[in-house]
Amino acid sequence: MPTTRENAPSLPDWLEQYATAGRYGLVLGTVLCLVALFTDPVPDPSFPWATLPPSLRLPLTQPRIEHWPVTYTLGIWLWVFCFPALFLAGYRRYGDSDRGPAVWSVGLPTVAMLAWTTYCRFFWPKLRPPTWNAPAYTFVCWLYCSTYDVIWSNAAYAIALLGVVATALALQRKRGSEYALLGFGVLALPLGLPALYEGYRRAGRES
Numbered sequence: 001m002p003t004t005r006e007n008a009p010s011l012p013d014w015l016e017q018y019a020t021a022g023r024y025g026l027v028l029g030t031v032l033c034l035v036a037l038f039t040d041p042v043p044d045p046s047f048p049w050a051t052l053p054p055s056l057r058l059p060l061t062q063p064r065i066e067h068w069p070v071t072y073t074l075g076i077w078l079w080v081f082c083f084p085a086l087f088l089a090g091y092r093r094y095g096d097s098d099r100g101p102a103v104w105s106v107g108l109p110t111v112a113m114l115a116w117t118t119y120c121r122f123f124w125p126k127l128r129p130p131t132w133n134a135p136a137y138t139f140v141c142w143l144y145c146s147t148y149d150v151i152w153s154n155a156a157y158a159i160a161l162l163g164v165v166a167t168a169l170a171l172q173r174k175r176g177s178e179y180a181l182l183g184f185g186v187l188a189l190p191l192g193l194p195a196l197y198e199g200y201r202r203a204g205r206e207s
Helices: 015-035 070-082 082-094 100-123 139-145 151-171 177-187 192-207
Strands: none
Touching: 015 070, 015 082, 070 082, 082 100, 082 192, 100 139, 100 151, 100 177, 100 192, 139 151, 151 177, 151 192, 177 192
16 A cells, blocks of 8 residues: 555654755866866776867866876766765655655666676776775765675675665565664665665664
8 A cells, every 4th residue: 555645654863864965065176077068178087988089178288086087086076975875865856756855866876786796896997906995875885886895895795785676675565674774784885875764763763
């Protein structure tokens, strides 16, 4: 039976503010990345084809943090920490539907984690040497991207599998789903922030 709007999940004030500010952060991050495109011949050495002709670039070159220009680095990390705001925005808008909370808090973040883990493991043109500044959407993925040690990529797949289990339990409203949500939420931070909140909400409802 679909939930009513009176029973729909609501976000605490700080999470509401993050969900709103995070979307502006994504726009700012995009702008900062584009700034690097207009100042550096090759903003990201992983993608040397992503460049502009000299006639369109400004006559200056940014300092770099490891492999990337400063504004590009800031832009990518803004995307990393603000991306969960998109799922929270969907959670806030569709949380009164039958499957909305499960889909937006854990289902879609799990799909994103599986996609990025696969991309980084098998398709991302890796730069040498690996660097602490390698952006990644979860802390465990950062451990892989900053070392290229496959043990961390395997760990990311295991956490994503937990996300699949948590999604199935949450969709079926099984007892114990809150623990799976909390586990995925913590292990997949910052991407797991929506799942962490939904798990906390369900645990409070059960107590």
